[in-house]
Amino acid sequence: MTTTARRGPGRPSLTERRREDTRTEVSRVAARLFTERGYDATTVEDIAAGSGMALRTFYRYFRAKEETLAPLFAAATRDWVDRLADCPPELGLVDALLAAYRASVRHSRVTNGIDEAQLRALLRMMEGHPAFRATWLVVHRDSEDQLRPVIAARVGAAPDDLAVRLAAGTANTAVRIAMERWAVGEASVRSAEEAVAQALREVASGGLLAP
Template sequence: MFAERGFDDTTVEDIADAAGMALRTFYRYFRSKEETVAPVLSAGTRDWVERLAACDPGLGLLAAMDTSYRAAMRHAREVDGVDDAQLRVVLRTADGHPALRAVWLGVHHECEQRLRPVIAARVGMGADELAVHLAAGAANAAVRIAMQRWAVAGVGVAADCVADALLRVADGGLLREVR
């Protein structure tokens, strides 16, 4: 509905009606219309982390992150029916609405927390070690920023944008001159 009508022109009543539920039921599940995007966004990040955990242990961390992210994006598109155009609208809209942006950032905060033990297990370190916190934070930020840029640009393949961002983080390109 946000893609069709725009975020501001979609009401809670519209969402509840389209879902076939009463307003009271809607408010049992969500405090606001902004929160309705959280399950979709968090499902994608949760799927990525689960796939990363299950990824071939012989793959390096960067290759495993790329492989698992691409698989999660394919699953979202083919099984969950998440359309690239709709995802772009949600991400672009989140950039312009503080409450929706807070939901997007909250989803990524949770993703980072789930990434830490998975990364720790892959690299043989403790989940509370600084290197693991930094790796989870950097990977999570790379994904979030790459997806936002992909949404704004309106072209390209999301997973390619994410792979490029992860590679830049992994090779230390953050503190070197921008290429």
């Protein structure tokens, strides 16, 4: 008698995990090629070849090259949200958001090999490339939805409460804008972490993210 292992609720299947692993590996290759050669000079064929796959196979995972960084961006935001959920409940929301972000940046640097110089280069590439920027914005829109239940649990409210939605939207937007400003040299800080800290404290001072 053959038994089939059952998946827990919300747990991806082995096929789904393998697909996501492949997408992430292609994303790492694309990030490396974009920073080495530039966005315009890197073709879909380059990314497919660098990933060791046929062009036809590439299109099973991505529709175009501007989508290739989505897995890395999405993994970073998921890790940020997961780390926020694990922060001690006595830690204020702004401090928890910042601590989770800093830990997530360090994790991404180790697991994906993306240092601040590469991150800055990738974010700068969005300027003048609307399709690439659209991918970045979609990832951040998704992260806002992921933040809501975690913030709700920390403040003892429902995920759909207006205050929770505003807090999630404000935190997410603050991080995105801070990273974009830092990338193009507008922020008077030395690192993305400092830029994010500055932005979160700025919005907190207005009471939007106060506990």
